[in-house]
Amino acid sequence: MGGPRGGIRVLLKLAWIELKLFLREPTTLVFTFAFPVVLLFVLGEVFGNQPGGTDERVFAGIGAMNYYVPAYIAVVAMSVGVIMLPARLTGYRAGGVLRRFQASLVPVWAVLGSQVLAALVLSVVGSVLVAAFGAVFYPVHFPDALAQLAAVFLVTSAAFAGIGTLLGAVMPSTRAAQGAGLMLFFVMLFLGGAGPPTAVMSDTMKRIGDFLPLTYAVDALQAAWNSTGWDTTGLIVLAAIAIVTGWLSLRVYRWG
Amino acid sequence: MPPVITVEHLRKVYGRHVVAVDDISFAVERGEIFGLLGSNGAGKTTTVECVQGLRTPTAGTVRVLGEDPHAHAGALRGRMGCQLQESRLPDHMRVWEALDLFASLTPGAKDWRDLLEQWGLAEKRSASFSSLSGGQRQRLFIALALVSDPEVVFLDEMTTGLDPAARRIAWDLIEKIRDRGTTVVLVTHFMDEAERLCDRVAVVDRGVIIALDTPRGLVVRYDPLEQVVFSAPDQDVEWLMSVPGARSVTRRGPRVIVEGTGPLVAYVGAALVERGLTPDDLRVIEPSLEDVFLQLTGHLVED
Numbered sequence: 163m164g165g166p167r168g169g170i171r172v173l174l175k176l177a178w179i180e181l182k183l184f185l186r187e188p189t190t191l192v193f194t195f196a197f198p199v200v201l202l203f204v205l206g207e208v209f210g211n212q213p214g215g216t217d218e219r220v221f222a223g224i225g226a227m228n229y230y231v232p233a234y235i236a237v238v239a240m241s242v243g244v245i246m247l248p249a250r251l252t253g254y255r256a257g258g259v260l261r262r263f264q265a266s267l268v269p270v271w272a273v274l275g276s277q278v279l280a281a282l283v284l285s286v287v288g289s290v291l292v293a294a295f296g297a298v299f300y301p302v303h304f305p306d307a308l309a310q311l312a313a314v315f316l317v318t319s320a321a322f323a324g325i326g327t328l329l330g331a332v333m334p335s336t337r338a339a340q341g342a343g344l345m346l347f348f349v350m351l352f353l354g355g356a357g358p359p360t361a362v363m364s365d366t367m368k369r370i371g372d373f374l375p376l377t378y379a380v381d382a383l384q385a386a387w388n389s390t391g392w393d394t395t396g397l398i399v400l401a402a403i404a405i406v407t408g409w410l411s412l413r414v415y416r417w418g
Numbered sequence: 419m420p421p422v423i424t425v426e427h428l429r430k431v432y433g434r435h436v437v438a439v440d441d442i443s444f445a446v447e448r449g450e451i452f453g454l455l456g457s458n459g460a461g462k463t464t465t466v467e468c469v470q471g472l473r474t475p476t477a478g479t480v481r482v483l484g485e486d487p488h489a490h491a492g493a494l495r496g497r498m499g500c501q502l503q504e505s506r507l508p509d510h511m512r513v514w515e516a517l518d519l520f521a522s523l524t525p526g527a528k529d530w531r532d533l534l535e536q537w538g539l540a541e542k543r544s545a546s547f548s549s550l551s552g553g554q555r556q557r558l559f560i561a562l563a564l565v566s567d568p569e570v571v572f573l574d575e576m577t578t579g580l581d582p583a584a585r586r587i588a589w590d591l592i593e594k595i596r597d598r599g600t601t602v603v604l605v606t607h608f609m610d611e612a613e614r615l616c617d618r619v620a621v622v623d624r625g626v627i628i629a630l631d632t633p634r635g636l637v638v639r640y641d642p643l644e645q646v647v648f649s650a651p652d653q654d655v656e657w658l659m660s661v662p663g664a665r666s667v668t669r670r671g672p673r674v675i676v677e678g679t680g681p682l683v684a685y686v687g688a689a690l691v692e693r694g695l696t697p698d699d700l701r702v703i704e705p706s707l708e709d710v711f712l713q714l715t716g717h718l719v720e721d
Contacts (some may be wrong), residue, residue, distance in 0.1 A: 168525065174523050179515055186510040186546075257506035262562075264472060265500040275534055331633050417472075 169272050173217050176268075176276030181283060184246075194241055195288050198234045199295050203242055205230050206216075208418065211300040224388050228303045231296035233356045233385035236379035238288035242281045244346045248339035251276060251330025255418065264417040274411055277330075278323040285289025285319045305387045314386040318379040321392065321400040324407030325375065331414045355380035375403055420484065421445035422570050422601045423452075423469060423545060428478035430464050438464040440625030441712035442478075446570075451592065453616035455609070455711070460547070461625040466572050469603070470500055472491045483569060492697040496524035499563035502575040503558075503605070513558055514538055516547065522567035533561040534661040537591070553584035558592060567636055577611060591617055609708040621713045633707050641705045641713050646676045646686045648697035661685045 179411045184190060209226030221229040263273055289290050296302035306313045307319055326343075331337035351357060352378025360368065382396030423446040430439040439461040446452040447589065454462040466471040469480050471487030471494070480486065485493045507516050517530035534540045536559045542550060550558065554578055563571050577585040592615055596602050606612055610621050613633045621629040621636070630638055643665065651672040658667045663680035676686055683702045690697065 172519075172522060175519055179511065179519060183508050183510045254508070258504050259501055259506055259508060260501060261472070262495070262505045264564075265502055265505075266472060266520055267495050268523065312435065363514075380569075 169269050171362045173272040173275045173279065176272060177279040178268055178285070180250075180276055180280035184284060185281065190246055193358060194246060194284060195291055195298050196239070198237050198288065198292055200239065201237075201346040202227075202230060202234050202275065202292060202295060203299075206296075206300050211302060214219040220233045220359055221375035222359075222361065222384075224303070225302040227357060228388055229384065230356070231293060231302050233380045235289040235315065235353060235387075236354075236376055237385050238292060239285040239315070239319045239322045239379065240350060240376055241347060242284050242288065243319070243324075243326035244350075245340070246284070247281055247323060247326030248329035248343050249279055249336055251327065252333050252336040252339040255330075256336055258418065260416075261418045270415050271411060274327050274368055274415065277327060278320070279328065280372075281323045282316075282319050285315075285322075289315065303388060306389045307386060308390065310388040311383075316401045317397055317404065318383060320404035321375055321379065321407070324404045324411065327411040328407040328414075331416065348392075350374045353377075375400065393413045419448055422448050422483060423479045423603065424479075425465070425469060426479045428468055428480060429476045430461075430468055430473065433618065437625055438548055439468070439475075442622070442625070443593070444620050444625055444630060446603060446660040448569075449596065449599055449605060450617040451575035451596050451604055451615050453604045453606060453612040453619040454622055455606060455612045455616075455619050455707070457607055457715070460622045462607075462622050463574055465622070466574060466603060466605055470572055482543055495567050496566035497526065497599075498566035499566060500573070501559040501563045501573045501576055504558065505577075507547040507558075511545070512544050513550070514543045516558065516562060520562045523567045523672045524707045526567075527565050528567045530561070530565055533565060546597040552579050553581075553587065556580065556584075556588060557591070560595075564595065564600075566600060568600065570603065571595060572603045572605070575607070576604075577608065585611070586665045590655050594681040608705060609610060609711060621711060621714055628714050629710075636704050636707060640710045642675050642679055644682055645654070645703040646678075646683050646700070646706055647703060648674055648686075648700040650674050651697060651709070653695070658689065659684065661689050705713060 187260065206227055209221070211225040211227035260273065265271060279363040297304065329339055333342060353371050355371065356404065358367070360371065378396040378399040382400060383394040385393040385396070386389055426443050427619060428439055428442045429437075432436050441447045442461070442465055454465060464473065468475045469482060470476050471486060471491050474488055480488070482494055483497055485496055487498070491576070514530075514534070517533060521527040521530045534543055537560060539554065539557055540560060542554055547555070549557075560573070560576070565574070577588050580588060589611065592602060592604065604612070604616060616627075616633060618631065619636060620627045621635055629640065631639060637662070655667055655669065655674050656675070658676050659666055661676070661682070662685050663682045664676050664678040666677045668675045668677075676682065683700070690700070
């Protein structure tokens with residue numbers, strides 16, 4: 163393989179294979195891509211996208227869909243990170259796929275990096291679907307600061323991918339990883355701002371929300387999407403999560 | 419020529435008390451098929467995993483092609499091929515994708531398309547891993563182990579779970595690998611496999627090597643008794659004890675078993691003819707590695 167450049171070639175090849183494998187698994191495919199759109203459809207039909215009126219306070223005066231489209235971009239990244247990634251990594255470990263890689267001297271960072279890279283690509287595709295759905299069926303505000311949006315999205319994706327690889331590293335079995343991933347997913351979905359908006363949450367819900375990465379991802383992505391400036395707190399929290407979980411994943415990684 | 423692999427006083431303890439490998443030393447010469455034979459849990463797999471650099475030895479030294487496989491894994495990249503016990507690929511990965519991926523791990527790897535042909539996988543090229551039969555999976559794993567054109571390959575229990583026909587095909591394939599000049603380390607608990615394939619066999623029991631020789635050498639050294647068997651109903655055969663080399667004569671129903679050493683069958687045959695007996699089923703049962711193993715370890719391999 164010869165040094166880091168060869169390693170990067172392997173990483174890219176692995177990531178490409180991962181993407182192809184993903185496309186061959188209909189259930190994961192549907193859950194990752196269709197589920198957020200379905201939820202968004204329900205919310206859109208219920209709340210519409212009229213700024214002002216009764217929604218003034220609830221949706222920060224920006225219209226429900228302007229609120230939810232960026233929130234569901236965060237949900238896509240979360241779904242790929244906490245559900246798909248841990249199941250994939252623990253499945254590979256249990257089946258001896260990782261030992262096979264180890265025996266052929268694939269570096270740990272290439273194994274984890276390829277998963278993160280594949281997750282990023284899937285999150286981008288899922289997010290484009292979410293955004294396109296919003297744009298086509300509702301008059302959703304189109305973001306002006308695309309570079310900012312891309313940057314925030316990258317940090318969000320990295321944070322959830324980090325959480326996913328860490329879960330994949332520490333969970334003892336695929337079943338445990340799936341259970342933990344689904345629980346995290348739904349708790350964050352309902353309490354992290356993608357269900358009831360923060361404005362209608364009770365204090366207890368808000369306090370729980372403060373501990374959930376999704377809350378920060380939703381805030382940061384909403385700010386970027388609706389051009390209300392940089393959400394510095396959110397970005398710092400997400401970046402910290404990405405760095406810490408990434409570092410921990412590399413440390414506690416096990417091949418078999 | 420220096421040995422391809424040297425292992426000196428290897429010891430591996432899991433946790434605090436589980437001694438998987440107690441004290442093992444051996445050397446593998448270039449171009450041979452070297453067997454590690456033992457029952458499940460004897461320490462064979464742990465030994466090869468230490469040699470492959472997949473596990474850190476608790477004590478002892480391991481050198482593969484002159485390198486420490488644990489500390490200098492990079493130096494052995496592509497020079498060592500491994501077929502692992504209980505290994506899988508992702509279910510939906512296709513045969514060609516696996517070969518292409520593993521080929522990309524070593525610069526100057528062989529063209530994997532040739533391996534597809536050689537190992538009879540050409541028509542399975544686009545099949546997913548989960549759709550392959552046990553034999554096809556094993557062939558794919560061997561092809562993956564060979565894709566870097568290694569100097570030494572490790573095959574761990576590669577015929578476990580294969581039907582008899584597939585095992586025989588696998589044996590031919592292993593001989594093919596050796597004939598190309600590649601050194602083979604074969605881990606197995608099948609006596610017939612070790613006897614048929616290995617140039618030398620190390621018998622491993624409870625974390626130590628209790629015997630190391632050619633299969634023939636082991637038999638001669640540890641269980642040189644051969645058996646001559648024939649049918650002779652209703653006849654007293656005790657007199658066969660006086661035949662040169664005979665150690666015991668037993669009757670089982672119509673069948674008589676003479677056990678002993680030397681050219682036993684010639685003497686028994688001559689003595690029978692002399693007495694006017696010409697049994698048409700006179701045959702010799704050579705001692706097998708299985709008998710040696712029983713003799714050495716006091717237990718059957720499946721225990």
